[in-house]
Amino acid sequence: MKIRDLAGTNFPELSAQLQGNAAEIDIAGITADSRQVKPGDLFVAVAGTKANGSAYIADALSRGAAAVIVAEGSGADAGAPVFELSEPRRFLAQAAARLFGRQPETMVAVTGTAGKTSVASFTRQIWAHSGLAAAMIGTTGVTAPGRNDYGSLTTPDPVSLHKLLAELADEGVTHAAMEASSHGLDQSRLDGVRLAAAAFTNLGRDHMDYHPTVEHYMASKMRLFGALLPKGSPAVIFADDQWSAEAIAAARKAGHDVRTVGRNGDFISLKRVEHFRHKQSAEVHVGDDIFEIHVPLAGDFQVANALVAAGLAMSTGIEAKVAFSALEKLQGASGRLELVGQTKDGALAYVDYAHKPDALENVLESVRPFTTGRVIIVFGCGGDRDKGKRPIMGQIAARLADVVIVTDDNPRSEIPETIRSEIMAGAKGATEIADRAEAIRTAVGMLKAGDTLIVAGKGHEEGQTIGSVTLPFSDHAEVRKGLGGL
Numbered sequence: 001m002k003i004r005d006l007a008g009t010n011f012p013e014l015s016a017q018l019q020g021n022a023a024e025i026d027i028a029g030i031t032a033d034s035r036q037v038k039p040g041d042l043f044v045a046v047a048g049t050k051a052n053g054s055a056y057i058a059d060a061l062s063r064g065a066a067a068v069i070v071a072e073g074s075g076a077d078a079g080a081p082v083f084e085l086s087e088p089r090r091f092l093a094q095a096a097a098r099l100f101g102r103q104p105e106t107m108v109a110v111t112g113t114a115g116k117t118s119v120a121s122f123t124r125q126i127w128a129h130s131g132l133a134a135a136m137i138g139t140t141g142v143t144a145p146g147r148n149d150y151g152s153l154t155t156p157d158p159v160s161l162h163k164l165l166a167e168l169a170d171e172g173v174t175h176a177a178m179e180a181s182s183h184g185l186d187q188s189r190l191d192g193v194r195l196a197a198a199a200f201t202n203l204g205r206d207h208m209d210y211h212p213t214v215e216h217y218m219a220s221k222m223r224l225f226g227a228l229l230p231k232g233s234p235a236v237i238f239a240d241d242q243w244s245a246e247a248i249a250a251a252r253k254a255g256h257d258v259r260t261v262g263r264n265g266d267f268i269s270l271k272r273v274e275h276f277r278h279k280q281s282a283e284v285h286v287g288d289d290i291f292e293i294h295v296p297l298a299g300d301f302q303v304a305n306a307l308v309a310a311g312l313a314m315s316t317g318i319e320a321k322v323a324f325s326a327l328e329k330l331q332g333a334s335g336r337l338e339l340v341g342q343t344k345d346g347a348l349a350y351v352d353y354a355h356k357p358d359a360l361e362n363v364l365e366s367v368r369p370f371t372t373g374r375v376i377i378v379f380g381c382g383g384d385r386d387k388g389k390r391p392i393m394g395q396i397a398a399r400l401a402d403v404v405i406v407t408d409d410n411p412r413s414e415i416p417e418t419i420r421s422e423i424m425a426g427a428k429g430a431t432e433i434a435d436r437a438e439a440i441r442t443a444v445g446m447l448k449a450g451d452t453l454i455v456a457g458k459g460h461e462e463g464q465t466i467g468s469v470t471l472p473f474s475d476h477a478e479v480r481k482g483l484g485g486l
């Protein structure tokens with residue numbers, strides 16, 4: 001594709017720089033990583049958290065880059081076609097969309113602190129139940145007919161994303177639900193994706209290592225409505241969160257068709273919920289129609305996630321009745337309050353992905369009503385991530401669980417003892433067991449009739465990252481091993 005076609009009408013500042021032969025430069029591919037440049041590629045130099053791509057222009061050119069885009073004011077002149085743009089990240093995403101040129105026809109995205117993976121997965125399942133070829137892209141990777149690929153980021157980088165979307169479209173996938181992380185939104189990873197609808201679940205403390213303030217965090221999430229969703233499209237918003245009003249205001253300001261769900265919702269209005277051990281039933285109203293819905297999953301929050309997913313499916317043409325009947329067969333996303341097994345006398349062992357305060361609080365509160373014995377929790381906090389959440393999570397665990405075991409969860413480059421001691425500072429009476437396998441073994445060994453164990457923080461993850469090495473590790477496997485002897 002010619003560089004002038006990549007610039008299109010969206011980037012007049014680039015078109016203006018493409019004088020004479022420059023406009024005719026052929027672009028074979030695109031990348032923001034100089035190490036990935038192949039002859040004929042366009043290298044887009046972006047400023048990151050660790051490095052600045054503009055330091056790698058010479059590297060990109062030496063590998064055969066046909067042209068380079070840099071941030072305004074970088075003033076790079078390496079004797080090659082180098083063009084300046086005010087928003088190179090936005091260009092990267094839009095240009096990747098143009099180069100790959102196709103995506104599943106109907107795409108939706110969901111943002112929020114907790115529930116994104118679950119909502120994306122449930123939306124895919126509702127579509128699939130309706131006979132559509134549907135995919136989801138998120139923390140657990142890519143799930144589509146004939147595909148179950150592990151992915152490293154919740155929201156992939158734009159070049160990988162558009163390559164993937166083109167592949168999915170070629171495989172016949174017509175519907176795709178994706179997670180929009182705040183990093184992804186802030187870094188314009190989703191710019192260029194054509195969205196039919198978008199959703200917001202909730203906002204709580206997360207990623208405070210990346211966002212300077214909670215307002216910045218919320219504003220990043222609201223880019224989904226303000227910058228990405230085409231004006232007038234359905235914006236499905238969970239109405240019972242303390243940040244719902246803000247999300248509704250942002251979506252209205254952007255001119256969207258706001259559809260609220262939940263107890264305070266007017267699109268899907270939740271009237272009554274009954275929680276059982278492994279499922280919940282609820283009465284919901286949609287206009288004048290009344291439905292009884294059944295969600296075969298534990299955790300109060302799963303009803304909220306199911307309503308957001310139903311709202312998204314209904315916003316893409318699925319009938320309410322069909323969406324709600326699909327909920328009865330929902331499978332939870334891997335490692336989201338997932339019942340892994342039980343002891344002979346019926347104590348339950350769950351694996352969960354709560355790795356932030358609100359999620360931990362929610363999950364502990366969710367299991368209390370059906371726990372006649374003790375609630376036992378095993379968890380840790382990741383290294384190189386928000387340090388402030390550690391004592392808060394310690395306090396929540398100490399307040400809501402009867403037995404707390406603090407252990408390691410991806411210490412990465414930090415000293416594991418330090419992370420644990422920061423959690424322990426808030427967790428009065430907790431026990432510290434560094435080795436996660438031993439911590440799980442110990443907790444499973446404690447289980448008596450009526451108890452519930454939650455191993456939180458890693459969910460679907462299959463490794464433990466210590467330093468820069470990731471060793472194979474699975475909470476599921478360790479829980480099963482422990483239960484094997486009981």
Ligand SMILES: CC(=O)N[C@H]1[C@@H](OP(=O)(O)OP(=O)(O)OC[C@H]2O[C@@H](n3ccc(=O)[nH]c3=O)[C@H](O)[C@@H]2O)O[C@H](CO)[C@@H](O)[C@@H]1O[C@H](C)C(=O)N[C@@H](C)C(=O)N[C@H](CCC(=O)O)C(=O)O
Nearest residue numbers: 032033034048049050051052053056153154155157181183
């Ligand atoms: C903090 C963060 O989000 N970093 C992401 C970001 O990297 P960055 O732009 O900061 O990169 P950088 O290392 O500073 O380098 C700047 C630029 O120089 C380039 N470079 C660098 C070296 C070189 O030799 N040549 C070169 O061209 C890099 O390719 C990059 O384009 O963009 C990269 C490409 O898109 C991501 O891989 C990278 O994710 C890192 C690995 C990461 O851990 N991200 C996590 C925190 C994340 O994004 N998480 C969210 C939320 C998770 C959730 O809660 O669900 C997610 O969506 O996964």
Ligand SMILES: Nc1ncnc2c1ncn2[C@@H]1O[C@H](COP(=O)(O)OP(=O)(O)OP(=O)(O)O)[C@@H](O)[C@H]1O
Nearest residue numbers: 113114115116117118139301336353354359362363
């Ligand atoms: N609607 C919700 N409200 C509060 N907590 C929730 C909600 N949904 C899920 N959780 C909790 O958060 C954990 C992660 O859920 P899920 O993976 O669906 O969210 P996510 O937004 O994708 O998270 P992440 O950003 O880590 O990928 C669950 O294991 C559960 O503990």
Ligand SMILES: N[C@H](CCC[C@H](N)C(=O)O)C(=O)O
Nearest residue numbers: 355381382385409410457458
């Ligand atoms: N996407 C999140 C997941 C954290 C999961 C937890 N196990 C940890 O390592 O902190 C992150 O990378 O911050």
Ligand SMILES: [Mg+2]
Nearest residue numbers: 116117139154
């Ligand atoms: Mg997720």
